[in-house]
Amino acid sequence: xxxxxxxxxxxxxxxxxxxxxxxxxxxxxxxxxxxxxxxxxxxxxxxxxxxxxxxxxxxxxxxxxxxxxxxxxxxxxxxxxxxxxxxxxxxxx
Numbered sequence: 001x002x003x004x005x006x007x008x009x010x011x012x013x014x015x016x017x018x019x020x021x022x023x024x025x026x027x028x029x030x031x032x033x034x035x036x037x038x039x040x041x042x043x044x045x046x047x048x049x050x051x052x053x054x055x056x057x058x059x060x061x062x063x064x065x066x067x068x069x070x071x072x073x074x075x076x077x078x079x080x081x082x083x084x085x086x087x088x089x090x091x092x093x
Contacts, residue, residue, distance in 0.1 A: 018072075018073065026062025030059035032055040036052045
């Protein structure tokens with residue numbers, strides 16, 4: 001069986017408010033952890049304590065994600081400031 005190869009170009013990556021998105025997701029994970037914490041006994045009785053710890057892990061990994069995307073955003077801005085886009089001018093012969 002032959003390998004299928006795409007016949008069109010890949011689309012440009014989407015850029016958006018990445019830092020805000022990751023920060024919002026991290027806050028959501030932490031809020032979910034805090035909401036579930038008072039019910040820890042119920043989760044323990046039913047064998048679902050992993051739900052609580054999954055939310056805490058999501059918040060912790062989100063903090064790493066915030067650090068990463070803030071550094072990425074700063075590097076992109078530094079790169080854009082150092083290498084401003086050049087206007088294309090017609091070449092003289």
